[in-house]
Amino acid sequence: MILSVEELEFLYRNRTILHEIAFSIEEGEIVAILGPNGVGKTTLLKCLNKILRPKGGTVHLDGNNLFDLGTMEIARLVGYVPQRVETGRLTAFDAVLLGRRPHIKWDVTEKDLQIVDSVFKLLSMEKLRLSYIDEMSGGELQKVAIARSLVQEPKVLLLDEPTSSLDMKNQVEILGIIRQIVLEHRIAAIMTMHDLNQALRYADKFIFLKGGKIHAQGGAEIITPQVIEEVYGLPVIIGEIAGMRCVVPGNPEVALVHNV
Numbered sequence: 671m672i673l674s675v676e677e678l679e680f681l682y683r684n685r686t687i688l689h690e691i692a693f694s695i696e697e698g699e700i701v702a703i704l705g706p707n708g709v710g711k712t713t714l715l716k717c718l719n720k721i722l723r724p725k726g727g728t729v730h731l732d733g734n735n736l737f738d739l740g741t742m743e744i745a746r747l748v749g750y751v752p753q754r755v756e757t758g759r760l761t762a763f764d765a766v767l768l769g770r771r772p773h774i775k776w777d778v779t780e781k782d783l784q785i786v787d788s789v790f791k792l793l794s795m796e797k798l799r800l801s802y803i804d805e806m807s808g809g810e811l812q813k814v815a816i817a818r819s820l821v822q823e824p825k826v827l828l829l830d831e832p833t834s835s836l837d838m839k840n841q842v843e844i845l846g847i848i849r850q851i852v853l854e855h856r857i858a859a860i861m862t863m864h865d866l867n868q869a870l871r872y873a874d875k876f877i878f879l880k881g882g883k884i885h886a887q888g889g890a891e892i893i894t895p896q897v898i899e900e901v902y903g904l905p906v907i908i909g910e911i912a913g914m915r916c917v918v919p920g921n922p923e924v925a926l927v928h929n930v
Protein backbone atom coordinates (compact mmCIF):
# COMPACT_ATOMS: atom_id res chain seq x y z
CA MET A 671 0.00 0.00 0.00
CA ILE A 672 1.59 3.27 -1.08
CA LEU A 673 -1.08 5.59 0.31
CA SER A 674 -3.87 5.01 2.77
CA VAL A 675 -6.40 7.42 4.20
CA GLU A 676 -8.53 6.78 7.25
CA GLU A 677 -11.41 8.75 8.72
CA LEU A 678 -10.23 11.97 7.12
CA GLU A 679 -12.22 15.05 8.05
CA PHE A 680 -11.67 18.57 6.75
CA LEU A 681 -13.39 21.85 7.62
CA TYR A 682 -13.15 25.30 6.05
CA ARG A 683 -13.79 27.58 8.99
CA ASN A 684 -16.72 25.79 10.64
CA ARG A 685 -18.06 24.20 7.51
CA THR A 686 -17.43 20.47 7.08
CA ILE A 687 -16.19 19.85 3.53
CA LEU A 688 -15.01 16.23 3.86
CA HIS A 689 -15.84 13.57 6.41
CA GLU A 690 -15.38 9.82 6.94
CA ILE A 691 -13.04 9.62 3.93
CA ALA A 692 -11.22 6.27 3.80
CA PHE A 693 -9.48 4.60 0.88
CA SER A 694 -6.15 3.18 -0.14
CA ILE A 695 -4.09 2.93 -3.29
CA GLU A 696 -1.37 0.51 -4.35
CA GLU A 697 1.68 0.85 -6.57
CA GLY A 698 0.77 0.73 -10.25
CA GLU A 699 -2.77 2.05 -9.73
CA ILE A 700 -4.62 5.12 -10.95
CA VAL A 701 -7.55 6.34 -8.90
CA ALA A 702 -10.11 8.80 -10.28
CA ILE A 703 -11.80 11.12 -7.79
CA LEU A 704 -15.20 12.04 -9.20
CA GLY A 705 -18.15 14.13 -8.14
CA PRO A 706 -19.99 17.39 -8.80
CA ASN A 707 -18.47 20.88 -8.67
CA GLY A 708 -17.68 22.05 -5.18
CA VAL A 709 -17.98 18.61 -3.56
CA GLY A 710 -14.39 18.64 -2.22
CA LYS A 711 -12.21 16.87 -4.81
CA THR A 712 -9.48 19.54 -4.81
CA THR A 713 -9.70 19.83 -1.03
CA LEU A 714 -9.11 16.07 -0.75
CA LEU A 715 -6.03 16.21 -3.00
CA LYS A 716 -4.63 19.11 -0.95
CA CYS A 717 -5.06 17.05 2.24
CA LEU A 718 -2.89 14.31 0.70
CA ASN A 719 0.23 16.48 0.44
CA LYS A 720 -0.26 18.64 3.53
CA ILE A 721 -1.16 21.81 1.62
CA LEU A 722 -4.25 21.61 3.82
CA ARG A 723 -4.33 20.15 7.29
CA PRO A 724 -7.38 17.98 8.02
CA LYS A 725 -9.14 18.27 11.36
CA GLY A 726 -9.13 14.52 11.85
CA GLY A 727 -8.02 11.24 10.39
CA THR A 728 -4.72 9.87 9.12
CA VAL A 729 -2.84 9.77 5.84
CA HIS A 730 -0.07 7.20 5.47
CA LEU A 731 2.34 7.71 2.63
CA ASP A 732 4.91 5.07 1.76
CA GLY A 733 4.97 3.88 5.38
CA ASN A 734 5.12 7.37 6.92
CA ASN A 735 2.53 9.46 8.70
CA LEU A 736 2.14 12.37 6.25
CA PHE A 737 1.81 14.89 9.05
CA ASP A 738 5.20 13.93 10.51
CA LEU A 739 6.99 14.67 7.22
CA GLY A 740 8.66 17.95 6.26
CA THR A 741 8.00 19.87 3.04
CA MET A 742 11.03 18.51 1.19
CA GLU A 743 10.37 14.92 2.29
CA ILE A 744 6.82 15.25 0.99
CA ALA A 745 8.09 16.78 -2.27
CA ARG A 746 10.30 13.73 -2.82
CA LEU A 747 7.29 11.46 -2.41
CA VAL A 748 4.39 13.43 -3.91
CA GLY A 749 4.08 15.35 -7.17
CA TYR A 750 1.14 17.76 -7.32
CA VAL A 751 -0.37 19.35 -10.40
CA PRO A 752 -2.83 22.01 -9.31
CA GLN A 753 -5.98 22.95 -11.20
CA ARG A 754 -4.78 26.52 -11.62
CA VAL A 755 -1.11 26.69 -12.46
CA GLU A 756 0.83 29.73 -11.29
CA THR A 757 2.92 31.57 -13.85
CA GLY A 758 5.93 33.85 -13.64
CA ARG A 759 8.82 35.11 -15.79
CA LEU A 760 10.49 31.72 -16.17
CA THR A 761 11.27 29.64 -19.22
CA ALA A 762 9.52 26.30 -19.46
CA PHE A 763 12.90 24.61 -18.98
CA ASP A 764 13.60 26.44 -15.70
CA ALA A 765 10.02 25.93 -14.50
CA VAL A 766 10.30 22.17 -15.06
CA LEU A 767 13.81 22.03 -13.56
CA LEU A 768 12.30 23.42 -10.33
CA GLY A 769 10.65 20.02 -9.95
CA ARG A 770 14.13 18.56 -9.28
CA ARG A 771 14.64 20.82 -6.26
CA PRO A 772 13.72 18.22 -3.63
CA HIS A 773 16.49 15.97 -5.01
CA ILE A 774 19.22 18.60 -5.47
CA LYS A 775 21.82 18.71 -2.67
CA TRP A 776 24.23 21.45 -3.78
CA ASP A 777 23.88 22.18 -7.44
CA VAL A 778 22.03 21.00 -10.52
CA THR A 779 23.76 17.90 -11.86
CA GLU A 780 24.04 16.35 -15.31
CA LYS A 781 21.51 13.74 -14.14
CA ASP A 782 18.96 16.47 -13.26
CA LEU A 783 19.37 18.04 -16.70
CA GLN A 784 19.02 14.66 -18.38
CA ILE A 785 15.80 13.90 -16.48
CA VAL A 786 14.35 17.27 -17.51
CA ASP A 787 15.40 16.68 -21.14
CA SER A 788 13.83 13.24 -21.20
CA VAL A 789 10.51 14.52 -19.82
CA PHE A 790 10.43 17.33 -22.43
CA LYS A 791 10.90 14.65 -25.06
CA LEU A 792 8.37 12.26 -23.53
CA LEU A 793 5.67 14.96 -23.52
CA SER A 794 6.66 16.22 -27.01
CA MET A 795 7.42 19.66 -25.55
CA GLU A 796 10.90 20.29 -26.95
CA LYS A 797 9.72 23.36 -28.88
CA LEU A 798 8.53 24.97 -25.65
CA ARG A 799 11.87 24.69 -23.80
CA LEU A 800 12.77 28.36 -24.00
CA SER A 801 9.26 29.84 -24.08
CA TYR A 802 8.28 31.96 -21.09
CA ILE A 803 5.52 30.35 -19.08
CA ASP A 804 3.74 33.70 -18.55
CA GLU A 805 3.27 33.85 -22.34
CA MET A 806 1.88 30.34 -22.67
CA SER A 807 -1.59 29.07 -23.53
CA GLY A 808 -3.57 27.25 -20.84
CA GLY A 809 -2.80 23.86 -22.40
CA GLU A 810 0.95 24.55 -22.74
CA LEU A 811 1.07 25.67 -19.13
CA GLN A 812 -0.77 22.54 -18.01
CA LYS A 813 1.82 20.40 -19.79
CA VAL A 814 4.64 22.33 -18.07
CA ALA A 815 3.02 21.64 -14.69
CA ILE A 816 2.68 17.93 -15.51
CA ALA A 817 6.31 17.84 -16.70
CA ARG A 818 7.45 19.47 -13.44
CA SER A 819 5.62 16.85 -11.38
CA LEU A 820 7.19 14.03 -13.43
CA VAL A 821 10.79 15.24 -13.02
CA GLN A 822 10.16 15.14 -9.27
CA GLU A 823 10.12 11.33 -9.68
CA PRO A 824 7.49 10.99 -6.96
CA LYS A 825 5.90 7.84 -5.63
CA VAL A 826 2.44 9.37 -5.81
CA LEU A 827 1.16 11.81 -8.41
CA LEU A 828 -1.78 14.03 -7.46
CA LEU A 829 -3.34 15.55 -10.55
CA ASP A 830 -6.19 18.05 -10.30
CA GLU A 831 -8.17 17.85 -13.55
CA PRO A 832 -4.91 17.30 -15.46
CA THR A 833 -6.43 17.52 -18.93
CA SER A 834 -8.96 20.32 -18.41
CA SER A 835 -7.08 22.71 -20.75
CA LEU A 836 -5.81 20.15 -23.24
CA ASP A 837 -7.10 19.39 -26.74
CA MET A 838 -8.31 15.86 -27.52
CA LYS A 839 -4.98 14.62 -28.87
CA ASN A 840 -3.00 16.01 -25.92
CA GLN A 841 -5.56 14.55 -23.49
CA VAL A 842 -5.09 11.06 -24.89
CA GLU A 843 -1.31 11.41 -25.11
CA ILE A 844 -0.82 12.83 -21.59
CA LEU A 845 -3.14 10.33 -19.92
CA GLY A 846 -1.47 7.52 -21.85
CA ILE A 847 1.96 8.71 -20.66
CA ILE A 848 0.76 8.94 -17.05
CA ARG A 849 -0.65 5.39 -17.37
CA GLN A 850 2.68 4.16 -18.74
CA ILE A 851 4.76 5.90 -16.03
CA VAL A 852 2.50 4.58 -13.25
CA LEU A 853 2.90 1.02 -14.51
CA GLU A 854 6.60 1.13 -15.40
CA HIS A 855 7.81 2.95 -12.29
CA ARG A 856 5.29 1.26 -9.95
CA ILE A 857 4.06 4.58 -8.62
CA ALA A 858 0.44 5.62 -8.05
CA ALA A 859 -1.68 8.46 -9.40
CA ILE A 860 -4.79 10.11 -8.03
CA MET A 861 -6.63 12.33 -10.49
CA THR A 862 -9.72 14.45 -10.04
CA MET A 863 -11.82 14.26 -13.17
CA HIS A 864 -15.11 15.36 -14.68
CA ASP A 865 -15.03 13.19 -17.78
CA LEU A 866 -16.34 9.76 -16.82
CA ASN A 867 -15.29 8.28 -20.14
CA GLN A 868 -11.70 9.32 -19.59
CA ALA A 869 -11.88 7.97 -16.05
CA LEU A 870 -13.18 4.64 -17.37
CA ARG A 871 -10.39 4.48 -19.90
CA TYR A 872 -7.42 5.38 -17.70
CA ALA A 873 -8.29 4.68 -14.05
CA ASP A 874 -8.30 1.38 -12.16
CA LYS A 875 -10.36 2.56 -9.21
CA PHE A 876 -13.09 5.16 -8.85
CA ILE A 877 -14.15 7.23 -5.86
CA PHE A 878 -17.40 9.18 -6.10
CA LEU A 879 -17.84 11.99 -3.59
CA LYS A 880 -21.27 13.25 -2.61
CA GLY A 881 -22.13 15.56 0.28
CA GLY A 882 -18.46 15.52 1.33
CA LYS A 883 -18.49 11.74 1.83
CA ILE A 884 -17.49 8.78 -0.30
CA HIS A 885 -20.74 7.70 -1.93
CA ALA A 886 -19.21 4.76 -3.82
CA GLN A 887 -15.75 3.38 -4.47
CA GLY A 888 -14.42 0.41 -6.35
CA GLY A 889 -13.58 -0.83 -9.82
CA ALA A 890 -15.37 -0.05 -13.10
CA GLU A 891 -18.36 -2.12 -11.96
CA ILE A 892 -19.48 0.73 -9.67
CA ILE A 893 -19.98 3.07 -12.64
CA THR A 894 -23.67 2.41 -13.17
CA PRO A 895 -26.52 4.71 -14.28
CA GLN A 896 -27.90 4.49 -10.74
CA VAL A 897 -24.68 5.63 -9.02
CA ILE A 898 -24.14 8.42 -11.56
CA GLU A 899 -27.70 9.69 -11.14
CA GLU A 900 -27.38 9.56 -7.35
CA VAL A 901 -24.12 11.56 -7.45
CA TYR A 902 -24.78 14.07 -10.24
CA GLY A 903 -28.60 14.04 -10.37
CA LEU A 904 -28.37 13.33 -14.09
CA PRO A 905 -29.72 10.34 -16.00
CA VAL A 906 -27.17 8.66 -18.25
CA ILE A 907 -26.98 5.85 -20.73
CA ILE A 908 -24.07 3.42 -20.51
CA GLY A 909 -23.19 1.52 -23.65
CA GLU A 910 -20.25 0.16 -25.58
CA ILE A 911 -18.35 1.62 -28.49
CA ALA A 912 -15.67 -0.60 -30.00
CA GLY A 913 -15.58 -2.68 -26.82
CA MET A 914 -15.13 0.36 -24.54
CA ARG A 915 -17.75 1.27 -21.95
CA CYS A 916 -19.07 4.77 -22.58
CA VAL A 917 -21.27 7.07 -20.54
CA VAL A 918 -23.61 9.40 -22.41
CA PRO A 919 -25.54 12.06 -20.50
CA GLY A 920 -29.32 12.31 -20.92
CA ASN A 921 -32.08 9.75 -21.13
CA PRO A 922 -32.88 7.70 -24.26
CA GLU A 923 -35.85 9.93 -25.24
CA VAL A 924 -33.64 13.04 -25.31
CA ALA A 925 -30.98 11.20 -27.31
CA LEU A 926 -33.67 10.10 -29.81
CA VAL A 927 -34.96 13.65 -30.35
CA HIS A 928 -31.45 14.89 -31.17
CA ASN A 929 -30.76 12.00 -33.50
CA VAL A 930 -33.89 12.52 -35.60
Ligand SMILES: Nc1ncnc2c1ncn2[C@@H]1O[C@H](COP(=O)(O)OP(=O)(O)OP(=O)(O)O)[C@@H](O)[C@H]1O
Nearest residue numbers: 682683687705706707708709710711712713714862
Ligand atom coordinates in the same frame (compact mmCIF):
# COMPACT_ATOMS: atom_id res chain seq x y z
N1 LIG B 1 -10.09 28.71 0.63
C1 LIG B 1 -11.36 28.35 0.84
N2 LIG B 1 -12.08 28.87 1.87
C2 LIG B 1 -13.35 28.51 2.13
N3 LIG B 1 -14.04 27.61 1.38
C3 LIG B 1 -13.39 27.06 0.34
C4 LIG B 1 -12.03 27.40 0.01
N4 LIG B 1 -11.65 26.68 -1.08
C5 LIG B 1 -12.72 25.94 -1.42
N5 LIG B 1 -13.77 26.16 -0.58
C6 LIG B 1 -15.08 25.51 -0.63
O1 LIG B 1 -14.91 24.11 -0.37
C7 LIG B 1 -15.81 23.35 -1.17
C8 LIG B 1 -15.01 22.29 -1.91
O2 LIG B 1 -14.18 22.93 -2.89
P1 LIG B 1 -13.26 22.11 -3.86
O3 LIG B 1 -12.45 23.09 -4.64
O4 LIG B 1 -12.54 21.07 -3.08
O5 LIG B 1 -14.34 21.39 -4.79
P2 LIG B 1 -14.14 20.53 -6.11
O6 LIG B 1 -14.92 19.26 -5.93
O7 LIG B 1 -12.72 20.39 -6.43
O8 LIG B 1 -14.87 21.45 -7.18
P3 LIG B 1 -14.66 21.65 -8.78
O9 LIG B 1 -15.14 20.38 -9.44
O10 LIG B 1 -15.59 22.81 -9.07
O11 LIG B 1 -13.22 21.96 -9.03
C9 LIG B 1 -16.54 24.34 -2.08
O12 LIG B 1 -17.80 24.57 -1.56
C10 LIG B 1 -15.69 25.59 -2.02
O13 LIG B 1 -16.49 26.73 -2.15
